Amino acid sequence: MTAGARGPLANRYTDLVGIRHPVVQEGMGPFSTTHLAAAVSNAGGLGTVSVPGTTGDLHEAAAVLRRSVEECATLTGAPFAVNIPVGHDREGGIAAFARIYLDAVLEARRADAGLAAQLRVLTTSAGFPAGLTERVHDEGMIHQHKVGSTRHALKAARAGVDVVLAAGFEMGGHAPTSGMHTFVLTPNIAEAVDVPVVLTGGVRDGRGLAAALCLGADAVALGTRFAATSDNPDWHPGYRAALVAAGEGDDVVVDGVFGPCRTLRNVESDAMRATVAAGGTVRSATKIESMRRAQIEGDAEHGLVLMGQVASGITDVVSVAEFLPAMIDEAAAVLRARQPLPAAVEV
Template sequence: MDAVWQSLCDRLGTKYPIMQDGMGPSPTTSLATAVSAAGGLGSVSTPGLLTPEVELRKKLRDRMEQVAVNAEGPFAVNVPVGTLASGEMIPSSAYCIDEAIRVKLAGGPVSDHFVAITTSAGFPGGFTEQIKEAGLIHIHKAGSVRHAVKAAEAGVDVVIASGFEMGGHTHLNPVSTMVLAPQVIKELDIPVIISGGIHDGYGLAAVLAMGGAGVAMGTRFIATTEHEWHQNYKQYIVDSGEWQDMTYQGYYAPSRGLKNAALLEELPAIKATGISVDELNQWKEDRGYLAQMEGDTVKGIVVAGQVAAAIHDIVPTKVLLERMMDEAIGLLEATSSSLGALKATRG
């Protein structure tokens, strides 16, 4: 019988049990292409959630086509499905899922490489049937055991169990990865991918040892040579240290980024002016672009996870994935060879 990670790799069409998490609002097309070519599952990130519908659909379609033209393997599309304070789902979520499915059903090179939709932030049940009917794998990210179980009951194919230490939009009730991951893996009968704090072969080995189907990473993939975000952003991650991350209110849940003037000074000041929720969300989105694409790590919001403190280099994606696999295999082989001595202690 194939290991759970091997079964999922076969289903996705990947060589390695490593996935690129969705990131935004700036493009991740070059990164997704590089991850796909290196043997992982690349992800096309949703354009800014505040983008008007026609422009949003075009941007997403263009990004998918750009990856497919250069793809050597499969890719996914990531779509947050969170709700606003009013309880209403962000309309752009439905637009993006609908457009992605249109592209899949149209056939052709893009459809051939496009294998999965990843949803996050809210309950995915309203989309599962149409995603699967289109021939796509539905992957959903959850930050608690109860939400993971609910997603599985709704019919998703794969769950990403993500710990609170992750970058970008995280969870209202904080549960760390090493607390969450084994619980979700034991509770579900479907493949479980783990994210939050993963950056190397040590994390991958731990996930595979506990029965996980693979790992998903965001922050670690930012610091790669192929990623199109600004070099200053990548270097800010490499230069960050312990306790430099912080959470702040995102669109529909807390978000995690790295401390700078934008988050420590400007955000509190602008909130104190009584700015509307829509205007504040637009400010955050604009400041995300400012850091990601223009390299302003002072006035821009540098979204990243706690794991930024453990990242010390900017490397080609292929080198990263192969290094992770070598580390994980070495660790698992060493553990396997020492099991005899461990068993002997039991008498």
């Protein structure tokens, strides 16, 4: 059976994006997730290619992103996505880096019909994508947007987005400023909008997927669990080791590039928090370089190790090809076990 065939938990979301299982790999920049994205898509989920940061020579970075998209298409025959944080410019519109990255992605699709058939989904985050949805639809793509509040979900739905990602505050990396957690946020959003909802934040296994479906979500997105897999050779093994070693209370929120950012509590995050507490600021370029030290060099003490609170329950490094189908089987078993019991017979 192909990655795109309907699975046991198929629903309107999987049918929309053409995947087998309602599991999405989160955007996990600012560095490469190309091999990981292909692994997730090959396993029946929706893999996501991440953008290479938001500073430096953006046109050079956009060329890197295009090569990543093209490489991903050679590693999987299944659908995949690209995640682009949109930010804001001084006039309140989409930031320049987002426009440059979007152009690179669309140019890659126009140049290769086969790639265009696979790269079906654009995910946006970190700011409202004003005026972007119509352009995405004109290019034949599905637009899903990440929000941290019901108000923003409604705004995105009114703008025409096809899917809303409900991002809980427990998630790793950039978390919503609202501080809402998934258990409260997801049913609120699911009741408020008619489009499919993807829960992101706090899920690491089939039990979490089953819970998300019961809360009204159509799928889940995983970041930290997929970071602790053997399928992302572009990241340093030391990063994965830090995630597996993390326990409850080992995470902390710092001032990230786009707002609050959840990371491992270490020398680097403590220093950044101290700087901000003293009235200082830390440049975005410095933060991105710190993320690079963790992801690429494996420095888990002097780099920002982005991770969600769910890391406290992750104790091993797994293979996506084995993990994702097992996650689906577990979720299906949990849901079957929770089916209503027949009414008691009176005697």
